[in-house]
Amino acid sequence: MKPKRKDKIKWSSNIAYAVGLLTTDGNLSNSRRHIDFTSKDIQLIKTFKKCLGIKNKIGLKTSGFSNKKYPRIQFSDVTLYNWLLGIGLTPKKSKTIGKLKIPDKYFFDFLRGHFDGDGCCYSYWDKRWDSSFMFYMKFLSASEEHILWLRYKIKNLINIKGDLTQSSRDHVYQLKYAKRESKILISKMYYKKNLPCLERKYRKLKTILEIDNKEANRLPELNGRVLELADSLD
Structure with missing residues (x-):
C-alpha cells in the first residue's frame, strides 16, 4: 500500500526521528x-x-554479508523521497553522506534516531580508581564529512565536543562522548515522556544512570504507547 500525501511534509519530532x-x-x-x-x-x-x-x-531482508534475515519495511512515496533528497539524503549514501538540513528545533530528535540506528553506549568500573564508574556514548558513520557535521552541530547547540577517531579495522568514524558530556546529551535526546525510541537502548541508558549516583530521573519513564509497538508483527 502506498502512503497518500496530500500536503507537503512538515518537520515534527516524529519526522526528525525517522530521518535519523x-x-x-x-x-x-x-x-x-x-x-x-x-x-x-x-x-x-x-x-x-x-x-x-x-x-x-513488515517483511524480511537477507543480509549480503551473513545471510541472516532481518525485519524490513519497504514502501513507495515520491513526495517523501524527493523531500529526503532535498535535505541531503541520497541513494548509496554510506560513505558519501554529508551535511543534512535539520532544523535546530528537531535536531535532538534526529540525533536520537541516529543513535538508535547506528549508535551505542557502554559502561565499566575503572579498576585504577575506587568507585570510578565510566560510561560512554558513540555515534558512528563511514563518512568523514557527515561525522564532522554531526560533531559541529552538537558542539554548536550544547557546547560539548566529544572525541573523534577512526577504526583501523573497518575505517568507520566514531564520535565518542564520556560521562559528563553523555549526561548532557541524554537530557537533550530524551527531553520528555513518550518520545519514539529504541526501547532496549533507552533501558540500557537508564540502568547506567541508575548505577551512576542514582541519576535515573534524567530519563522520563517509558509507557505503553512505546512498549506496545513491539507486541507483534503485522
Whole structure:
C-alpha cells in the first residue's frame, strides 16, 4: 500500500526521528520513489512505521554479508523521497553522506534516531580508581564529512565536543562522548515522556544512570504507547 500525501511534509519530532533512522539504516532506491528501512530490532521497525504513518507489512531482508534475515519495511512515496533528497539524503549514501538540513528545533530528535540506528553506549568500573564508574556514548558513520557535521552541530547547540577517531579495522568514524558530556546529551535526546525510541537502548541508558549516583530521573519513564509497538508483527 502506498502512503497518500496530500500536503507537503512538515518537520515534527516524529519526522526528525525517522530521518535519523533513515540516515543510518535506511536506503533510497535508484527508482526515485522507493524507500527501505531495515533493522534487527522489530520494535524499531514498528516505531518507524508509526512515525511516518506507514501501513505496509513488515517483511524480511537477507543480509549480503551473513545471510541472516532481518525485519524490513519497504514502501513507495515520491513526495517523501524527493523531500529526503532535498535535505541531503541520497541513494548509496554510506560513505558519501554529508551535511543534512535539520532544523535546530528537531535536531535532538534526529540525533536520537541516529543513535538508535547506528549508535551505542557502554559502561565499566575503572579498576585504577575506587568507585570510578565510566560510561560512554558513540555515534558512528563511514563518512568523514557527515561525522564532522554531526560533531559541529552538537558542539554548536550544547557546547560539548566529544572525541573523534577512526577504526583501523573497518575505517568507520566514531564520535565518542564520556560521562559528563553523555549526561548532557541524554537530557537533550530524551527531553520528555513518550518520545519514539529504541526501547532496549533507552533501558540500557537508564540502568547506567541508575548505577551512576542514582541519576535515573534524567530519563522520563517509558509507557505503553512505546512498549506496545513491539507486541507483534503485522
